[in-house]
Amino acid sequence: ETGVTQSPTHLIKTRGQQVTLRCSSQSGHNTVSWYQQALGQGPQFIFQYYREEENGRGNFPPRFSGLQFPNYSSELNVNALELDDSALYLCASSKGTENYGYTFGSGTRLTVV
Protein backbone atom coordinates (compact mmCIF):
# COMPACT_ATOMS: atom_id res chain seq x y z
CA GLU A 1 0.00 0.00 0.00
CA THR A 2 1.18 3.52 -0.72
CA GLY A 3 1.81 5.91 2.13
CA VAL A 4 0.96 9.59 2.45
CA THR A 5 2.76 11.83 -0.02
CA GLN A 6 3.18 15.57 0.47
CA SER A 7 4.50 18.19 -1.92
CA PRO A 8 6.55 20.23 -2.02
CA THR A 9 9.01 19.13 0.66
CA HIS A 10 10.40 22.61 1.21
CA LEU A 11 9.10 26.05 0.34
CA ILE A 12 10.23 29.62 0.94
CA LYS A 13 7.64 32.39 0.64
CA THR A 14 7.54 36.10 1.33
CA ARG A 15 5.25 37.62 3.93
CA GLY A 16 1.85 38.45 2.40
CA GLN A 17 2.04 35.78 -0.29
CA GLN A 18 -0.23 32.81 -0.67
CA VAL A 19 0.78 29.13 -0.63
CA THR A 20 -0.82 25.81 -1.57
CA LEU A 21 0.39 22.55 -0.08
CA ARG A 22 -0.67 19.18 -1.45
CA CYS A 23 -1.27 15.76 0.05
CA SER A 24 -2.11 12.35 -1.40
CA SER A 25 -3.68 10.09 1.19
CA GLN A 26 -2.82 6.46 1.81
CA SER A 27 -4.74 3.97 -0.29
CA GLY A 28 -8.02 3.04 1.41
CA HIS A 29 -8.06 6.13 3.64
CA ASN A 30 -10.90 8.62 3.17
CA THR A 31 -10.06 11.16 5.87
CA VAL A 32 -7.30 13.76 5.71
CA SER A 33 -6.19 15.93 8.60
CA TRP A 34 -3.72 18.80 8.49
CA TYR A 35 -1.43 19.78 11.33
CA GLN A 36 1.06 22.60 11.86
CA GLN A 37 4.20 21.82 13.82
CA ALA A 38 6.40 24.69 14.95
CA LEU A 39 9.99 23.93 15.91
CA GLY A 40 10.17 22.15 19.26
CA GLN A 41 6.41 21.83 19.55
CA GLY A 42 3.88 19.08 19.03
CA PRO A 43 1.62 19.11 15.97
CA GLN A 44 -1.37 21.47 16.20
CA PHE A 45 -4.62 20.50 14.52
CA ILE A 46 -5.67 22.81 11.66
CA PHE A 47 -8.65 20.98 10.16
CA GLN A 48 -9.89 17.64 8.92
CA TYR A 49 -11.65 16.64 5.69
CA TYR A 50 -13.96 13.67 5.33
CA ARG A 51 -15.79 12.89 2.11
CA GLU A 52 -14.80 16.27 0.67
CA GLU A 53 -16.33 18.24 3.55
CA GLU A 54 -14.56 20.02 6.41
CA ASN A 55 -15.14 17.86 9.48
CA GLY A 56 -13.69 19.89 12.31
CA ARG A 57 -11.37 22.84 12.62
CA GLY A 58 -8.76 23.88 15.13
CA ASN A 59 -7.91 27.35 16.38
CA PHE A 60 -6.62 28.73 13.07
CA PRO A 61 -7.83 31.87 11.26
CA PRO A 62 -9.93 31.73 8.06
CA ARG A 63 -6.89 32.47 5.91
CA PHE A 64 -6.10 28.77 6.42
CA SER A 65 -8.43 26.88 4.10
CA GLY A 66 -8.53 23.49 2.47
CA LEU A 67 -10.05 21.16 -0.03
CA GLN A 68 -10.49 17.45 -0.42
CA PHE A 69 -10.95 15.90 -3.83
CA PRO A 70 -12.98 12.82 -4.88
CA ASN A 71 -9.82 10.69 -4.81
CA TYR A 72 -9.36 11.83 -1.15
CA SER A 73 -6.26 13.87 -1.90
CA SER A 74 -6.22 17.28 -0.26
CA GLU A 75 -4.83 20.81 -0.41
CA LEU A 76 -4.03 23.29 2.32
CA ASN A 77 -4.10 26.95 1.29
CA VAL A 78 -2.73 29.76 3.38
CA ASN A 79 -3.34 33.37 2.37
CA ALA A 80 -1.57 36.52 3.53
CA LEU A 81 1.37 34.60 4.94
CA GLU A 82 2.85 35.79 8.21
CA LEU A 83 6.29 35.10 9.65
CA ASP A 84 4.71 32.92 12.37
CA ASP A 85 3.34 30.61 9.69
CA SER A 86 6.84 29.21 9.27
CA ALA A 87 6.52 25.59 10.36
CA LEU A 88 6.36 21.97 9.26
CA TYR A 89 2.93 21.26 7.78
CA LEU A 90 1.86 17.68 8.19
CA CYS A 91 -0.86 15.82 6.39
CA ALA A 92 -2.28 12.68 7.98
CA SER A 93 -4.73 10.21 6.53
CA SER A 94 -6.96 7.72 8.28
CA LYS A 95 -10.06 5.63 7.78
CA GLY A 96 -12.96 7.84 8.80
CA THR A 97 -14.65 5.50 11.21
CA GLU A 98 -11.60 3.98 12.86
CA ASN A 99 -9.15 5.26 15.42
CA TYR A 100 -6.14 3.09 14.79
CA GLY A 101 -3.85 6.05 14.41
CA TYR A 102 -2.90 8.39 11.66
CA THR A 103 -0.54 7.77 8.83
CA PHE A 104 1.47 10.96 8.45
CA GLY A 105 3.34 12.25 5.46
CA SER A 106 6.86 13.61 5.78
CA GLY A 107 5.57 17.14 5.76
CA THR A 108 6.22 20.39 3.94
CA ARG A 109 8.72 22.74 5.57
CA LEU A 110 7.41 26.28 4.96
CA THR A 111 9.65 29.25 5.65
CA VAL A 112 8.14 32.74 5.47
CA VAL A 113 10.64 35.56 5.14
Add this chain to the structure above:
Amino acid sequence: SQKIEQNSEALNIQEGKTATLTCNYTNYSPAYLQWYRQDPGRGPVFLLLIRENEKEKRKERLKVTFDTTLKQSLFHITASQPADSATYLCALPAPTSGTYKYIFGTGTRLKVLA
Protein backbone atom coordinates in the same frame (compact mmCIF):
# COMPACT_ATOMS: atom_id res chain seq x y z
CA SER B 1 -9.04 23.11 28.12
CA GLN B 2 -7.23 19.82 27.71
CA LYS B 3 -3.54 19.84 28.41
CA ILE B 4 -0.88 17.21 27.77
CA GLU B 5 2.50 17.34 29.46
CA GLN B 6 5.55 15.44 28.39
CA ASN B 7 9.00 15.87 29.82
CA SER B 8 10.50 18.53 27.59
CA GLU B 9 14.00 17.72 28.77
CA ALA B 10 15.88 15.29 26.57
CA LEU B 11 16.37 11.82 28.00
CA ASN B 12 19.81 10.25 27.55
CA ILE B 13 20.23 6.58 28.38
CA GLN B 14 22.83 3.92 27.82
CA GLU B 15 22.29 1.26 25.17
CA GLY B 16 20.61 -1.83 26.58
CA LYS B 17 18.80 0.01 29.36
CA THR B 18 15.06 0.62 29.58
CA ALA B 19 13.84 4.08 28.61
CA THR B 20 10.69 5.34 30.34
CA LEU B 21 8.82 8.35 29.00
CA THR B 22 5.88 10.03 30.73
CA CYS B 23 2.71 11.61 29.41
CA ASN B 24 0.39 13.41 31.85
CA TYR B 25 -2.91 14.97 30.91
CA THR B 26 -5.48 17.16 32.66
CA ASN B 27 -9.11 18.23 32.38
CA TYR B 28 -10.06 15.23 30.35
CA SER B 29 -10.84 11.52 30.39
CA PRO B 30 -9.90 10.17 26.96
CA ALA B 31 -11.18 6.83 25.74
CA TYR B 32 -7.73 6.01 24.41
CA LEU B 33 -4.25 7.39 24.01
CA GLN B 34 -1.63 7.00 21.30
CA TRP B 35 2.15 7.15 21.06
CA TYR B 36 4.07 8.25 18.00
CA ARG B 37 7.75 8.37 17.08
CA GLN B 38 9.12 11.33 15.13
CA ASP B 39 12.55 11.59 13.54
CA PRO B 40 14.02 15.04 12.68
CA GLY B 41 12.34 16.60 9.63
CA ARG B 42 9.92 13.70 9.26
CA GLY B 43 6.27 13.11 10.08
CA PRO B 44 5.28 11.19 13.21
CA VAL B 45 4.94 7.41 12.91
CA PHE B 46 2.16 5.67 14.83
CA LEU B 47 3.44 3.15 17.39
CA LEU B 48 0.73 2.06 19.82
CA LEU B 49 -2.82 2.80 20.88
CA ILE B 50 -4.06 1.90 24.36
CA ARG B 51 -7.69 2.09 25.44
CA GLU B 52 -8.99 3.24 28.82
CA ASN B 53 -9.95 -0.31 29.81
CA GLU B 54 -6.45 -1.64 29.04
CA LYS B 55 -3.86 -1.29 31.76
CA GLU B 56 -0.93 -2.28 29.59
CA LYS B 57 -0.10 -2.95 25.97
CA ARG B 58 3.03 -4.42 24.40
CA LYS B 59 4.56 -4.48 20.94
CA GLU B 60 7.96 -6.07 20.59
CA ARG B 61 10.29 -4.02 22.85
CA LEU B 62 7.65 -1.37 23.51
CA LYS B 63 5.28 -1.28 26.46
CA VAL B 64 2.64 1.33 27.25
CA THR B 65 0.63 1.70 30.43
CA PHE B 66 -2.47 3.84 30.93
CA ASP B 67 -3.53 4.90 34.42
CA THR B 68 -6.83 6.76 34.15
CA THR B 69 -6.83 7.55 37.88
CA LEU B 70 -3.43 9.25 37.74
CA LYS B 71 -4.20 10.60 34.25
CA GLN B 72 -0.88 9.31 33.09
CA SER B 73 0.62 7.06 30.44
CA LEU B 74 4.11 5.58 30.61
CA PHE B 75 5.98 4.49 27.50
CA HIS B 76 8.83 2.01 27.93
CA ILE B 77 11.46 0.86 25.47
CA THR B 78 13.34 -2.16 26.76
CA ALA B 79 16.84 -3.16 25.60
CA SER B 80 17.16 0.26 23.99
CA GLN B 81 19.31 0.73 20.88
CA PRO B 82 20.86 3.84 19.30
CA ALA B 83 18.28 3.44 16.48
CA ASP B 84 15.57 4.18 19.07
CA SER B 85 16.87 7.76 19.32
CA ALA B 86 14.01 10.03 18.28
CA THR B 87 11.29 12.27 19.70
CA TYR B 88 8.30 10.43 21.14
CA LEU B 89 4.89 12.10 21.15
CA CYS B 90 1.76 11.15 23.01
CA ALA B 91 -1.61 12.12 21.59
CA LEU B 92 -5.17 12.13 22.91
CA PRO B 93 -8.34 12.35 20.85
CA ALA B 94 -9.92 15.76 21.17
CA PRO B 95 -13.24 15.58 23.04
CA THR B 96 -15.31 16.48 19.98
CA SER B 97 -17.71 13.94 18.61
CA GLY B 98 -17.53 13.01 14.97
CA THR B 99 -13.91 13.87 14.43
CA TYR B 100 -10.68 12.11 15.08
CA LYS B 101 -8.44 15.08 15.65
CA TYR B 102 -5.77 14.69 18.25
CA ILE B 103 -4.09 16.85 20.82
CA PHE B 104 -0.35 16.17 20.84
CA GLY B 105 2.16 16.72 23.57
CA THR B 106 5.39 18.56 22.79
CA GLY B 107 7.29 15.28 22.79
CA THR B 108 10.29 13.94 24.65
CA ARG B 109 13.58 13.59 22.82
CA LEU B 110 15.28 10.30 23.57
CA LYS B 111 18.95 9.70 22.87
CA VAL B 112 20.36 6.21 23.31
CA LEU B 113 24.11 6.25 23.78
CA ALA B 114 26.22 3.41 22.35
